[in-house]
Amino acid sequence: MTKPVYNILFLCTGNSARSILAEAILGRQGMGRFRAFSAGSFPKGAVHPAALALLKELDYDTGGFRSKSWDEFAKPGAPELDFVFTVCDNAAGEVCPAWPGQPMTAHWGIEDPAAVEGDRQPQAFWNAYNQLQRRIQLFLALPIEDIDELSLQNIGKTADQGSPVA
Numbered sequence: 001m002t003k004p005v006y007n008i009l010f011l012c013t014g015n016s017a018r019s020i021l022a023e024a025i026l027g028r029q030g031m032g033r034f035r036a037f038s039a040g041s042f043p044k045g046a047v048h049p050a051a052l053a054l055l056k057e058l059d060y061d062t063g064g065f066r067s068k069s070w071d072e073f074a075k076p077g078a079p080e081l082d083f084v085f086t087v088c089d090n091a092a093g094e095v096c097p098a099w100p101g102q103p104m105t106a107h108w109g110i111e112d113p114a115a116v117e118g119d120r121q122p123q124a125f126w127n128a129y130n131q132l133q134r135r136i137q138l139f140l141a142l143p144i145e146d147i148d149e150l151s152l153q154n155i156g157k158t159a160d161q162g163s164p165v166a
Contacts, residue, residue, distance in 0.1 A: 015040025
């Protein structure tokens with residue numbers, strides 16, 4: 001029996017950093033079982049240069065990444081989504097479009113590395129990348145057919161603090 005390919009959309013407000021990093025990570029680690037997408041409620045129109053630099057440093061092909069609106073995924077003919085993850089607090093609080101496929105949703109709040117300026121910015125991008133990678137690894141380890149929304153919300157968090165596990 002062939003396993004299905006699951007479509008996952010990562011959302012952020014600007015779709016220039018965190019959601020792009022998550023799309024890249026899942027695209028690489030999903031082993032053909034997942035198709036990763038990213039979008040924003042108010043896309044910046046360009047991927048943040050530091051996000052692209054980090055992905056290039058890690059040997060990702062960055063040619064296909066672009067900042068785009070979440071409206072692309074609510075139109076007729078858009079991929080039917082299985083999961084939608086918000087990775088920033090602003091996008092989590094916004095009213096989302098109706099997604100084709102009635103996907104399971106969860107919020108994984110990751111600090112915005114693009115909000116950090118100066119010499120600390122490269123480390124902020126590494127921190128965001130590492131937090132996303134850890135959560136995605138935990139997500140990939142779950143038996144997908146048994147996942148529930150509570151599991152999705154708590155991936156990568158400690159039970160006592162609610163903060164990401166490094």
